[in-house]
Amino acid sequence: MSFNLRCGSGNDDRHLGNIISMIVVGSVLLVTFFVYDTKFARVPILSKQFIKNKSIVAASWIGFLDFVSVGPL
Secondary structure (H helix, E strand, O other), X not given: OOOOOOOOOOOOHHHHHHHHHHHHHHHHHHHHHHHHHHHOOOOOOOOXXXXXXXXXXXXXXXXXXXXXXXXXX
16 A cells, blocks of 8 residues: 655546545535434433533634644644
8 A cells, every 4th residue: 555645746636526525425414413413312412502602602613713724734
């Protein structure tokens, strides 16, 4: 098995379908989780008191944006 050590090496479009499918499947699973958690779960993971609290939502967005801003290493 060979490992490519160079990131973004030329026009390599063969992995584009993999990336698009992972984004689509991840988005569908995330929406499915939120619908299940809010409508059908007996004990929800994300309770409504956390979602309505502005401090928790702001801290979550800051953490998410900090994670996304690092980019590929």
